[in-house]
Amino acid sequence: MLANIENLVINFVENYKKSSNLKTEWDKPIIGFANASDPLFLELKKTVNKKHKLPNELLNQAQTVISYFIPFNYKVVLSNTKGKKASIEWAFAYIETNKLITELNEFLAKELKKEDFDSVKILPTHNFDKNSLVSFWSHKHIAYIAGLGRFGLHKMIITEKGYCGRLGSLITTAKIKTTRRLEKEYCLYFHDKSCKKCIDKCFYNVLNVDLFDRHKCYEVCLENGRIYSHLGLSDMCGKCACGVPCSLKNPVK
Template sequence: MDMAIGDKIVKFITNSVLQARTVTRYREPLVGFASANDHLFTQIKQVIGPHHLHPREMLPGAKTVVAFFIPFAEDVVKANRRDKEKIAREWAVAYIETNRLISEICQELTGVLREEGIEAVAEKPTHNFNEQDLTAGWSHKSVAFVAGLGTFGLNRMLITASGCAGRLGTLVISAGVPPTPRPTEELCHYHRDGKCLYCVQNCPTGALQVQQLDKQRCYKQLLEVDSLFSDLGLCDVCGKCAMGPCAMNAG
């Protein structure tokens, strides 16, 4: 190979985002790797539930899990900050376009890796959950945490070094790649010093509280938003809890 497989994956994802033919603009993506044998994958099944797949249940020969985060450009974030109640069309479009972009990246990267003799499988970026109890068999956020991309915030989102305003994608591959070190400090302002409650205060439905998240109330809000953007396709999105100081960066 001309370069290490990990470097190839990073370059492929980065170039795909930079060359994306989307209305939505992005900042540079982040890519992380985790060993499929990491003990945290077993813990995820214990914390989330036995329904959550282990990487080896996704791909029997799994050696590495790849996670990547595509952060939205500042204008997308600013658009959704303007009104606490109203979801910006720019944010809705970004959700639709980025989910499509992630699917394309995973599909094309799977083909590239196959040419190298490497098997890969990917879960779709969203709508991979049970609509009744809202459980998912593969949590991109949890997997990305194991792959060193960030820490969980009070908003229940993964906060990366580039913030949480963006979308996550993951793949499981049969090649070994050195794991990415996980952050050694909290990237959520509330978990770090207990002073920031932006996400709780900005939740339009009150579904997000310090101690809990009412998933059903949150999902009801998402479905109501979906009805407002029916021309875009399935667009169950909100993002108001991702508009605080942690939106763009973890500083």
């Protein structure tokens, strides 16, 4: 079963897509595995926040962190390329993918338990302090450690299938072969300085080469959340990542 985790994730998403009443379409997920004792986890206490947890602080005998990326279909991305407010399709994708991740983690934990492995399911979002906006478990840093991609100028993770989608993770006592981290940059700015499109796309001037005002960015996300509050919890924006070279692929490749 352990060698099959990747297929379990892919098949779960494929079957989930057939559920009725869903607005969102997803492409095939990508999955990475990190050794729970990787020294980079300790670095997160410095780079993210001193309260960021180590895998072993959340699960005794943790061996592996499973990280996965569920890409939105290009139609979701296209819907969010125009205008200042987030599109309703983007709001639905945010809400529905968070639900999908919660159910996928439940499923994986049950499958692992069948082989006597324990797991800790991490919520897809709102793992952060509302005042400082720093997280005790940063899915994007975990994705980097698990070899799913690298950071872009927009402070998000760019995977082989771009940025537009959602990240999930799960810690387990199962020992799974780790994924190799690539050294090469995935962002055109860090690769050869040929792009700053995400900065141009942020209508709110909260993003620059040397600056990211996370509080202002969160205010924008909350404003979108208010607009779509009738749909569910949807504090999101994503304008800087839609209609740019890294939206749906690794543009450096």
